[in-house]
Amino acid sequence: xxxxxxxxxxxxxxxxxxxxxxxxTVRYLGIEVDDAIEIAEKIDI
Numbered sequence: 001x002x003x004x005x006x007x008x009x010x011x012x013x014x015x016x017x018x019x020x021x022x023x024x025t026v027r028y029l030g031i032e033v034d035d036a037i038e039i040a041e042k043i044d045i
Contacts (some may be wrong), residue, residue, distance in 0.1 A: 004029055009038050 005015045014025040025031040 001029060008039060010036050 001013055003016065004010060010022065010025060010029075013029065014022055017025060017028065022037060023033060024044070026033050029036070034036045
């Protein structure tokens with residue numbers, strides 16, 4: 001997803017996709033769960 005590649009904002013992608021769990025977004029994007037969770041914790045929307 002372009003938004004994630006440009007911003008690295010996993011939480012924004014999660015909200016846009018309507019996922020209740022960050023794990024669903026991670027699977028959608030094809031990135032590592034631990035890396036994604038670490039990124040998501042650093043960004044607040």
